[in-house]
Amino acid sequence: MKKLPLYLTVGVLVVVGLAFILYKVMVLGFPLRPEGESSVWTVQARFTVDGHTRPVKAILQILSSPPGFTVLDENFVSRGFGLTIVEEAGAREAQWAIRRAAGRQTFYYQAVVTPELIGARGPSAPTGLDNERLEEPYATAAEAVVAQVRAQSADVSTFTAELLRHLNDPEPDENTALFLAAGRSLGQRVEIAVSLLETGGISARAAYGLYLEEGERHAQFSPVLEVWDGDSWLWFSPETGEEGLPENVLIWWDGDKPLIDVVGGSNPEVEISTWRNTVDALQLAERRADARQSRIMDLSLLRLPLQIQAVYQILLLVPIGAFIMVLLRNVIGVKTFGTFMPVLVALAFRETRLVAGLVLFVLVVALGVGLRFLLDRLRLLLVPRLAAVLILVVLCLLTVSILSHQLGLETGLSVALFPLVILTIAIERMSIVWEEVGPAEAIQQGLGTLAVAALAYLIMSLSHVEYLVFVFPEILLLLLAAVLLLGRYSGYRLLEFVRFRALGADDA
Amino acid sequence: MLEVRRRLRERGVLGINRRNSAYVRLWNPRRLYPLVDDKLRTKELAIASGMPVPELYAVVTAQHDVRGLRKALADREQFVVKPAHGSGGNGILIIIGRRGELYLKSSGAVMDWAELDHHISNALSGLYSLGGQRDRVLVEYFVQSEPELEKISYRGVPDIRLIVYRGFPAMAMIRLPTHLSDGKANLHLGAVGVGIDLSQGVTLQGVQGTEVVVLHPDTGNCLEGLEIPHWDQILKLAAECFDMTGLGYLGVDLVIDQKHGPLILELNARPGLAIQIANGTGLHSRLELIDEHADTSDSLEERIAFARQHFAA
Secondary structure (H helix, E strand, O other): OOOHHHHHHHHHHHHHHHHHHHHHHHHOOOOOOOOOEEEEEEEEEEEEEEEEEEEEEEEEEEOOOOOOEEEEEEEEEOOOOEEEEEEEOOEEEEEEEEEEEEEEEEEEEEEEEEEOOOOOOOOOOOOOOOOOOOOOOHHHHHHHHHHHHHHOOOOHHHHHHHHHHHHHOOOOOHHHHHHHOOOOOHHHHHHHHHHHHHHOOOOEEEEEEEEOOOOEOOOOEEEEEEEEOOOOEEEEOOOOOOEOOOOOEEEEEEOOOOOEEEEOEEEEEEEEEEEEEEEEHHHHHHHHHHHOOOHHHHHOHHHOOHHHHHHHHHHOHHHHHHHHHHHHHHHHOOOOOOOOHHHHHHHHHHHHOHHHHHHHHHHHHHHHHHHHHHHHOOOOOHHHHHHHHHHHHHHHHHHHHHHHHHOOOHHHHHHHHOOHHHHHHHHHHHHHHHHHOOHHHHHHHHHHHHHHHHHHHHHHOOHHHHHHHHHOOOHHHHHHHHHHHHHOOOOOOOOHHHHOHHHHOOOO | OHHHHHHHHHOOOOOHHHHHHHHHHHHOOHHHHHHHHOHHHHHHHHHHOOOOOOOEEEEEOOOOHHHHHHHHOOOOOOEEEEEOOEOOOOOOEEEEEEEOOEEEEOOOOEEOHHHHHHHHHHHHOOOOEOOOOOOOEEEEOOOOEOHHHHOOOOOOOOEEEEEEEOOEEEEEEEEEOOOOOOOOOOHHHOOEEEEEEOOOOEEEEEEEOOEEEOEOOOOOOEOOOOEOOOHHHHHHHHHHHHHHHOOOEEEEEEEEEOOOEEEEEEEEOOOOOOHHHHHOOOOHHHHHHHHHHOOOOOOHHHHHHHHHHHOOO
């Protein structure tokens, strides 16, 4: 009676099931409730350039795994230009080229992004330091600034913060002032910071972030200082020196390349717009999984043809019904006809709705049992008798449908949706129990069957339940674990308290 | 609710789940089931082991045997028709007399040959067997009730059920047919179960359904304090059934015939739990006692002595 293998199996099932579910919910953002919606951002660059009947090549820096975001979709639009996407050292650029272009040319780059949930993959590690030596007197000044900043800091993060404080000082010391003399715009300060950091042996680069705002037509980039601390990238606002990237900032590109570059054209202009769209949360999760190239979607039901999906939508509910069945039979002790008939009846209720289903089921079974007793007098052998009952059931269904139609009760028509065989077996079982054990037992078992079927139906028809098992079929692993545990349940059944009440009485 | 549960536990009442998981599954290997599920095989096994059983008149294995059966039964006034795989008394037909071509059922109803034929055909086609598979039908001697027991039964013959655990008789009851049960000794049909003191073979309280009864509902005779005849032999036969089948958790059904004494009627690998109500005590504590204290290598006599010593009322 060792229970260890059982507990191990159950443990494995629970862990695997939960792991899948948690991964889908936490990482891929599968919604736990149906009809969930979430928002995604669309960013668009509209890039125009004048052509002069010469070859034109237009280059645009585009998104490359921006930290904190997943790129779900990208679109490139141009008229007649050939498109090449070049990826190099963690940067991506789109190159549109044509042999002859005359007049104003327009290119569109559009990307749909969504905030990453967990497990953000930032940009890749830096390739190495730029060993470009600064000219004098900058080299000496840089050494001095770096030495001073290093003395006042402990690690990469505090070093950078201190350096930015120096650069942002309205009255900088003379070494710093030397760098700022050329200009102290935000972009220039970031450039200075990058070269000073590299002098200090720290990889750094400028990055250009976009504040995502609804309906923004002329979005501006804000430069951000990107610093490698040996393990991961850190972001600093050059303005305040604060570390960290605000949630709504999308890093568009980084490095020292300009956003746009044109060969053979003139008057280039770029206009950035951002807007928000609402999408179905489930679809979003799927797209996110795709963007992450997660293999999990290969195993998803959502990838099956629609008609197969419809079948599984019902099929996946059967285990729920079976689980309820196990609970009611082994823990409560309800008696039913057959082991799984209630589940089948519950499935039939899905077609007819509960009340109509119950009424029609009772009606047809009662009629059938009555006719079955009449048939019994003819002394038929088992198989022909079953066939006869089957035929009678069809006739009963037909009668009920026609009568209810005549009476204007359209729900009665749905009786035809009851699976014939279920009705036939129910009638046969009921008459046998009736004959062998007595009407009381037959009615008790019949009521038990209906009660279990009704309960199973009510639970199976919750749209939330249906949704959950469909989107997270891993729930079946949890159900399996529960059923395995119940399979070793050796305690009393609830109704045994009633059965053995003579033994459980106070005075016994 | 918890209070009831606690009391049931205290009194060692065995529930279905525990019976199945801790006893039936553990002690009754699946491969031995056919020995007891098929009444014909049980009978053949018992005969081979020299155990007393009701005499077998005929076996019907196919529809065309039914015609021959009519001839075989031509001079039998009384007989019992049983499907080999019937469970819980389903499909058992008792004929207690004949009037020419009419057969008198134990319930008092009358049936003709065509009806009997139909009944047998149904049984053959598996109507009464658990899985609905084709079945065989036994026709056997109709046991004549011991006059002593006649007083507390209605029409049919009472039978004695013993639970034998690993060769030790653990609990016993006698099942008395009632008007409600149509003269059959099956509790769920409405027969009365009466517990038996294992050491003395004396009846205790009765139970019908789940209710305790003191008097037989039809004859009005007191159920308690009745001495079961041939008790020694009954205990011995029951315990021997374990050696015969190898089933560790076994229900043994016996009848006491006026002429032949105790006869083994059938065996059950999943005996019911109502016996506990009839005895007013739990079975679980007795099974645990056997597990803990009994030496299962004991001889038949030692096992019976153990049961008699420990399982008095």
